[in-house]
Amino acid sequence: MEPIDASLDLDHLVARLGRWSAGRGPLYLLLATRLRGLMDEAALPPGALLPPDRRLAKALAVGRTTVVAAYDTLRQEGRLVRRQGSGTRVARAALARAAPTSPEAPRGGSPGTKTPRVTETSNPLFLHLLEAPDDVILLSCAAPAQPPPELAEAYRSLVLPDRDLGYHPAGLGVLRAAVAERYAVRGVPTGPAQILVTTGAQQALSLLTRLLLAPGDGVLVEAPTYPGALDLFREAAAVPLPVAVGPDGMDVAEAVRVIERHRPALAYVVARFQNPTGAVLPPLAGRRLVEAANALGVPIVDDEVLSDLAFDSASAPAPTLSAYGEVIAVGSLSKVVWGGLRIGWVRGPAPLIARLARLKALHDLGSDLPSQLAATRLLDDFAPVLEARLASVRAGHDHLRAELARLLPSWSAAPATGGQTMWVRLPHGDGVSFAQLALRHGVAVLPGATADALGGSVRHLRLHFLAAPDVLTEAVRRLAAAWAEYTPGPAPERASLHAIVV
Known part of the structure; x- marks a missing residue:
């Protein structure tokens, strides 16, 4: 699509916006949604200067507050940059690598390092889906890099069913029963009719978003939260209703007030090892x-x-919110087994599951059958797979914390009790600008602001600890080199880095 030069041709931009207001919901969200679409289509390229809010409002025949709110929504997502005196521009991707100044010396990198080509994306969480360069260490995408040997064995022992078309929109019966049994073991009686098998948890969230949300609907979310969920809700033109997360999870008292005041169409939480x-x-x-x-x-x-993914694996089976009432639960094998095994599920009331199955049938007529058979085999003897993964994430957590303490002692990173990521607070600056510099040093990190609908967490980064120890060591070394360049003036880290960086 031909890019828009929004700084020169307001009429062209307005024409491309088209019937942007033809929908349900607040005008500012509809405008933000259309502008976001133009960015995704590359019609509004990174660096494009958007019209001042007053000019665009006049051209669209809306109030200035509509444009201001739309711009601010996109700014909080990291898609726009607004600076006094320089206007509003489409942000360069937070993790987009800058072009090298010469083949021998990439800007901001080490001499002699080859600069790979990276496709720009507005959401760094999904950088790994876009031909990530081999020499960049991806701490931005948290998923096991190595499948367990049990997965290959499960595929080798597959026996495909006879007289079966292979279309199971709700999922293979034996897999639905196996997932239901997992909930029964945790004290939540569940039948196969309450389980929908999906192509990963992301599809589960996508189906729920499409079924339960309309433009303008409110969605209670944690702040920060999983960026992939925020993307889905924004794509649906829903209105995030963020509630802050503290050391003990979401502020439930505030969440209850939001529920009572706004009656959102959906509440999305990550109750255990919050992402x-x-x-x-x-x-x-x-x-x-x-x-x-x-x-x-x-x-x-x-x-x-x-x-x-509880580090204390000797504890009782993981508690679940479903034990306390009617809850729609979303699960997956991607974090314990492997991201490439695209098997997830939804647990909920049988009528909801039936509606979701009809909707899923429109997308793919059912998830891949061999993968479902392999997942069923894995769940039959899941304990060894889980224990091996837990041993790996515990070791990775401890190693990453030790390396951060050694090379970046001014960074604050509280120990985790489970999961696969560490929430790091920088002593100054902001995560988005540091992430840009870190990528030029060969490591991709997720800025906290991209996960926070409140507009906070600007000094935070999310780092995963799933890589091998030597990879984590190298990643922290690169982060420390980037921090030494990012930090103005003398810093404690500089002296300890001298022998490593020079």
């Missing part, structure tokens, strides 16, 4: 949240993708 903070919601708080949502008829979605 990205790693917080765990206490049982009493979880019960209060579920009871409040149930009392007012607000569907609550609990993202359980990380719930199995």
